[in-house]
Structures are given as C-alpha cells and as structure tokens.
Amino acid sequence: MKCKRNFLTFLAFFFYLVSSFFCIYVLCVDAPFIHIPGNGVISGTYLKMFRTQNIKAYLGIRYAHARRFSPPDIELTPWKGIFNATSFGADCLQNPMPSMGKETDQILKILSSDTNQESGSARKYEENCLYLNVFVPDGLPEINGYAVVVWIHSGDFSTGSPADVNPFQLVFKQKVIVVTFSYRLNIFGFFTTDDGEAQGNYGLMDQAAALYWVKKNINFFGGDTNRITLMGHDAGAISVALHMTSGEWSKGGFHKAIIMSGNPLNSVKLPSDYEGSLDQVSSTFGCPRRPTSMFMQCLKKIDGKRLSENLPSVSWGPVLDFGLSNTSYPFIENQPEILFKRGSYHKVPVIIGVTDMEEVLTLFKDNLDAEISAADLEGFFNDIAVNDMHKLVKNYEWCSNYELISEAIHFMYNNETDNDMRKANKHIISAHTEKFYITPMQMFADMISKDQHVYSYLFKTRPKSVLQDLPSWINVPKYFDQVFVWGNPYMTNSVEWKSTDKKIAEIIMTLWANFAKTSNPTKSNVYVKWNAMTPSNDSVLLIDENFNTDNLLKNQRINFWKSLYPRILYYSADCCNSTSSGSLLIIPKTITILSTISILVKIF
Template sequence: MGSWVVIVICASLAVVVLKDVECQNIVYIDNGALQGATETVQGRRVDVFLGIPFAKPPVGDLRFRLPEPAENWEGVKDATAFGPACMQNLPNPFGFPDPETISEDCLTLNVFVPGSTNSSNNKAVMVWIYGGGYITGGTSTYSFKEFVLNGDVIVVSMNYRLNVFGFLSTGDDSVPGNIGLWDQIEALNWIKKNIQYFGGDPGRVTIFGESAGGSSATQLALANASSGLFQRLISQSGTTSAFWAVSENGPQLAVRMGSIVGCPTANTTALVDCLRTIEAEALLNASVKATIGLTGYFYIPSVDGIMLTKPISEMLSDPVVLERLHSLDFVTGILNGDGGILVLNKFSDGIDPLLFRDTLIPFWTKLEVGNNTDIINAITEFYYDKTATKLETARDFVDLGTDLLFTHPMFKFIESHLSEGGGSTYLYYFMRKPLYGNVMLGSPSWFQRASHGDDLHFMIGSHEPFVSRATFTEDEKYLSGMMIRYWANFAKTGNPNMPEPVPAIWEEYTVNKEHYLEFGDVIVGKRRVIPKRVKFWMKTVPRILARSN
C-alpha cells in the first residue's frame, strides 16, 4: 500500500479518501452515515456502497414476519463489502456461482454509482432482483460496476429471503406467505427515501431481474403495495404467469416440515412459534426433506389474499390491477435455449423419441395445464416426431421446455400488458451463446444454444464477469456494451432507442406488428418471433381449453 492519502470534501456532502485506484467516501442517508469505496474501472470512476441494511435482521421472533425498516446507527457504517446472502442450500443446483457466505441476517442492499456520488446528479435508477427459483441466489455474485459506467445509471441490488425463510406459507394469518416479495418492496421503499443522497432520481426507477427475479418483477407490478415505487420493469426469462412462479402447496409443506423437526402441527400458530425456535440450518434441511415424494415447485410465491390477491389469471383480468400494470413501461424476452435448464447433467446422447412422447411430454405438460388429455395429445402432435433421431428429439424437448416454462407465460403477460395509451412494450429474443460456454454448468455437448442465464454473461460484462472463469472476445464485449445501452436507455426514457445511439432500432411490440429485437451474431429488429410455436400456445391451446371447459 504505502500510497499518499488526500482527503477531499465534495459538494454532495461525501468525504472522499483518494488512493492509487481505490478510495473511500461517506454518504449521509436517513439511517446514518455510510462509508463506501471508490474504484477506477477501465479508467473511469465508480462509487460502490455495499452491504447496507434496509431492514432489521429477520431473526428470532422476526423470522417469517414482514420486514421492518432498518434501525438508525451511530457513527459511520462500513459499506465496502457485500453482506451475506440469505439462507440457502449450497452448491447452487442450477450451476450459478455460489455466494461466499450465507446467514439468516441478510437483508442488505448495494448501490453502484457511475462517477462521483453527488446528490444533484438525478440519474435514472435500476433495481436488480436476482433469480434462482426463489430458493437460491444473492447479490454478491453480481458486480454492476461496468454496467453503471457504460449505462450512466445507478444500480441497486438487494437480498431477499429465500426458500422456507422467504416463502413459507401456512395458508392463513400465521404466515400468509410471500415474505421474500415483501423484502423486495421494503428495499424499494428504502430506495424511494434514500436514493436521492446517491444522486438517483426516485421518480425514475426500473426494476429488472432474470428467471425468478423476472417473475418477481412482474409480481411486484401486480401488487398494490408496490404502487409508486417504480415506473418500468424488465423481465428476463421469467414472468408470474409461469406455473413455477406460484404454488398452492405451502400449507402441506409447513405441516410436513413441522413433523420433521418435532413441532406441533394441529394449530398453525403453535406450529410457526415452534418453527421460529429451530436452528436455521436444521430448518433448511427439514424444508428439503418435506418435499420428498412430492411433485412440483416448492417454497415459491403463493396467492395470499394480500399481495397476490387472487390467482394470477384472475389478477390479469382485474380492471384495478390492469390499470396499474398498464401504467408501467415493460421490456421482456427469452433465450432460444431457455429450456436447456431441463437437460443439465442428463441426456448426454440425446433423448429416445418414445421416452419423449410417453414420459417427458405428459409429465411437464401436467405441471402447466393439469391432466388434460386433449392438451397432452395436441402438444405431442406438435413437438413429437417419430422419425427424429435422439439428438433431434432432445432439441425438440428443449423447445418444449422453453415454451412451457418461459415463452407461453411471457406472451400471456404481454397480452395483458398491451393497452391503448398505456406503457410501452418491448420484446427481445436472445440467441448468443457465450464462446467460453454456457453460464449453467452441465449442458450436454449437443446443446449449442443460448441457455437459461447466458444473458447474465453479457449483462454484467467483462470487468468482473458473472462467472469467474468466463472470458470475452472483442465481439462479445461489443454485444455486452450494446445490451447495457438498450437497458439503460429504457430506464432513462421508457424507450430503449434513446438517448444514446443504438445499432438497431427496437420497435415497440404491438398486436398487429409483433416487433422484437434479436440479439444474435448481429443485433437486428425483426417481426413475429418463433411464430408457429407462439401461435400454437396463444391460439391453439386456448381453443382446446375452451372446448374442454
């Protein structure tokens, strides 16, 4: 070290300690003083404030309760290191990078500021919600330093409670559910009150997320409790219309888990009081055991009558909910191999056509539409080819997985968002696989598409890549920079084409024109993405369901 230290008092009330590449600065927020760090990235300054508590530690009696605002502190709080991620099982089952530390005391957020922190900057704000199926994830694996410098926006990332700690539901007032979503809203409340001190505009907030982070963003868009906290949203490979984004099995899991750890299960109040006394690691292990023998997705959002007031399909036809949704600008999209998540570490030599027809299609279809024979037969006729090779069949399975888990739910949500005079709607289709390999580990060699999560490689960039082993070609760096520019333009104006110039005009998606932007070897505007598959899910399937009912 041994470098000279110079102290400068900034107009923004920040105290900056300058060294060779890094320095420290202080910002005063409602709760007290924060000491962050300043770094030089690619020759440019970025201020970073990490591990800021936005809620009280959700431990002891606060476990399973709604988040409470963070308490004030005396002195200067160190904000130069990420806080621990929320409790979760490691390693990450999806092949994403693991957080270094986990804790039940995890409700912190991070602020990335391009250039010098100055309360008069009034920059657009983007709020990142990580994915991980609502059971894993954390902010420490996402560095937004390159993003904020290239986009000239402020990015905030927040932790939220996961799995049983964030999504336990007893189906009644004891624990209605959706605690993790309430954590996200509490972070947004903190941002509305405090982001001005970092130079952010609380009236220009865009939430964005990938996978479960994307579905979280769309769930917040429907929730009355989030009204006025953001104006735009970006949903990357995930919407709340997906069957994996909402569940009804919470009460069953709560009882099963209580039995495993020896808690009384006849009364939900006594059950929850007991569960609050169980050591966190033991509770996490019991929550996994409670799912043995069950089929579906577990510890995810649920219809609680408060945040998600009724089933998603009904909320998307509620005039009050739609008025709120239509006021928001919206970007959404998928990857051409999002369904690759279903072939991780399996099917290395392809899939036998009969296995696809007789087992895989019925199993996955039932999760989406139940045991509807007419739908299963229609899906079989559309995706199954008895003359296909095992590799061709495997690729057909990826298409089916992409459409069941991502394409169909996305278009159902788009359909509800479109409105005359409402917020703008933009659609993208991502086809670029990272040259170094897929972000998710375990893809079979025959899989050569952009898989679920590969967009994160480009969104985070090359300075501190999302996956530490990742490398970037110059062409990939360019694509990364342009993706960030589109996202940041949208956050600033609601239009991804301005104010900064872009390589291809991204036209709004409308019912008649169906424009979308394709991120592939080149970035180009097109019309009618995967038209046959979209028509099947948005026209054919609803007709069959109508006949069945």
C-alpha cells in the first residue's frame, strides 16, 4: 500500500513537471499571476489568434471609484484572494448610439470584431464603471520593459467603449503594451453648474486616474514607466490634447502623445453654456432647478440607468472649470488655444493627423450619390459665415456683412476649371476638413514644434478590401484609418484582405510603435521619410501607397483659413458692431471678391 502511495505521489509530481514545462513553452490557459502591491494578486488569460499568435490579457481591473458628480477616488481596497481578470468590466452608462450611417457602422463593426469578449455575451453597462484592461506581449520584455500605449476611446463624450477596438495585432506584432479603459460619459462625466456646486470634467478626471494607475503599476506587467504614450481618436484625441494642458492632473503621467482625427485647439464650453440644458434635465426628471444643491440631490437619487436612458438631447463634453471648485485643481483653466500659445502645457513629442475627408459620411449621410448643386455649395459657405459671425458678435441679429465672408470662402473653393461632376461635393468636404481639422493641426504644430518634435500626417488611402461600393469621389472618412492603426487586415477572418491593406497596416503599426518606443516613428524596420515639422517646413506625411511628404505652408487654402479668414471675419464683425457709419469701410458689391481680399490684406 505504501509503495502504491509513493508511486501515485511520484506520478502526480511527474505530471506536474510535465504540465509546467508545457505551460512555459507552449502556453497555459491562464496567464501568469501578477502581484500588485496594495491591491493583491490577479490572474489573466491568454488571447489566441490563428493558433500560433498569443498575447496576455488582464481585463476588467478597477482603477478608481467615483460617486456621482464627484472626482474619482484612486484609493482602492485590496481584493480578497486572487482577482480573476479574464473578462471585461461593464461599460459606462451612455446614450443609445444612433446609427452613423451604414458605411461608418460597417467600419466600426470591423474595428471591434474579434474583441475578446465572452462568446455570445452582450455588453454590460453600469454607472460604477472605472475599469481598465492591460494587453501584454507574450515573452520577455526589453531590459527596461515594454513601451506602453494608453488608449482613450472614440465617441462624442456621451458614447464609446474601450472594446470598440481590438489591440491584439499591435501588441503581438510590435511588442508594446496597450492599456484601454472606460471613463464616465454624458451627464455622469460632464455635469457642471456655473455656481461652483459641480465642477464638471469628471470624465477627464477619470482618464487622469487611469493614467495614474498605469504609471504606478504598469512595471508589474513588464511595462516601462518612462515610456508611456497617450493615444486617442476623435473625442479621445481632444482628450489627449486636454491632458497636455491639464496642469497637475496629468503631470508626469505620459511622455508622448498621438492625436488622431481630433482638433487639439477645439474650444471648450463655458459652464453658462449648459444653463438651457440643465433646465431641460430639471424639467425631464421633475427636479427643482434652484438651489443647485437640491437639484443635484434630486438627480443623485435617480437610478443611473433611468437617468441615462431618459436624458434630453444635450451635447455633453469638456468645460472651462477654472474657479468652479475650492477642493480640486481646474482641469481646463483656459481655452486650449490660449494655453498652447503661451506655452502652458506638458511638452512631449507628438504625432498628429487627420483623414482627408473626415466628416464626409456625416455631411452626406444617406445622400452619397447625390450631386450637390452650385446653390447648395453657396448655401454651405453661407452657413459657415453666419455661424462664425454669430459666435464672434455674440448675438443672432441680422448682419449683412456675412456675405463678404461667404464670398471669400466661395472664391477659395470655386474652381471653374474643375470639370469633375462631383466638384461641388469635393469643395464642401475640402472646405470642412481644411477649416476644422487640417488648419488647426497646422496651427497646433506651429505652436509646439519649437519645444518638441511634432510629426503630422494626412491619411489619403482607405482600405481597398471593404466598402468598395462607396462613390469614387469619396476618399478617407473618419474611422477608416483606424483599420490600419490596429492591424485589422491581419485580424478579421470575415474579410478577404488584400495585400495592399496588409502592407499599409504593417507600416502604420511600425511607425506608431517606433514612436512609442523611441519618440522617432522611422527609427527602425520601416523605409519611410517622415521629418518633424519646423517653423520653416510644415512637413506632412501623405499616407497612401507611396508615403510621400508635402509642405502645408504651400497650401493656399490652409493659409486662407489660418491668416486671411480671421481678418475678414473680425473686420465684418467690427462693421456689424459699429454704431458710427463714418467709421465703416464701405466695400461696394460691384467690386470683385479678389479686389476685396486685396483691400483687406492692405488694411490688416
């Protein structure tokens, strides 16, 4: 009997050694345990693709707690036993996401495909949602650890999820750690009042808390705490720029920034801009609007899900919160453009870029085959003029000088030699992209290139394997570039990806990873010339099959939006606000717009 027991013990020990050897060299089901001081031990999981590709994932890790309408609390209670970090945490409560058009919905589905959620499980939504996910390459890191990319998800500050993208291929191919996380959205993340009761920007504070957690703990996952890149797209890109100007909130939390398809100089709202929206919220939920303390107490008693599902249509987002709290630093103490101009920002290397037709699927939603008339084109330019004039003069009274502004825009974009049947369509989207995306990108680069390297790009190619039925005049809409950033051509089985798409994805992932590792996107393993921008050379990488460069200083339309247009706008607004007809400069309508522009150039 004793011999039998000894034999069974030996047999068990033998199988333990064999299984341990097998785990080390082939892969275990569970990723290695990690001990996080002050929190406890967590177990992760291996994610697999195509049998031979593996990465480690630690999912659904809490990084902070937060009470409604309060900054996050980063003090975490240690968990008991081993925390099972093998499934995503709940997403933050959000507005139902409307369809963005079938083309955008399809590309978003591709981006999120193969996201390693439990098979067949639906996403969960909770108010207590501050979780993050750490994706780690399989194998031994560099001496100082892996470079780290912290991703801020897309959306409109009311929608979005860290599971909207799948970082598998970027982690596997480029050997970088990627961290994704949730942050509070809509009213939960951006409720604010103008009397100091509610500071707002809680969603941005959540992002800063996630950065703090990463900086404190990523070394336990094999990450380098001195190589953290903050990367975002759309609302996430605006967030990255705001972290650059956030003072104490994000200081030391990241060392590089990647800003994709977002305006870094985007003006933020004032607390007073939300007054009408708060009146709507008060009416919808039957809460007293005044005093604010009672209003907030009432809102805090409403079930989170009910509050989220019944919110009136409000454009929630960042707010200038200087002076709104006696206990917290302001997250946004002034407009971003002012802060960047005066050098009040965290000086880190930057990659910044846009697609060449950012909002085309929004502007032409459900009308992609329609041919815009000359009258429609003129109406579009009129709308830009009227909106900009009203913002400047701070009222919606009639002002005839908007015609001058509209004609100036029309002059820059109405090329009579263009025989393309879709020229009006192209002029509209070109004007929109150049005004709201490319010009701010160029201005931003001018402001910060004296302190740090800035690499800019313009995406001019979209995936050739999907959505081939898009009209030929459409080039690269928003989100289409993300297919290459995350390596989807190497990931999605549901699409037969062309070799061209795989090649571009390989190059883009290499450029982005090189930047995260060395601050130089062309440091190694890629044959692309991409110079940093300088005051005398606004070099921009044109991302297509050729990867050539251009100089934005040579683009007259960018120069128009940057320099001449503001002067025309201020001149027209000054005329509208003036009460002395003797001080007005009268420009007869019979004078051509070219002559008008010449007059204004001389004036200014």
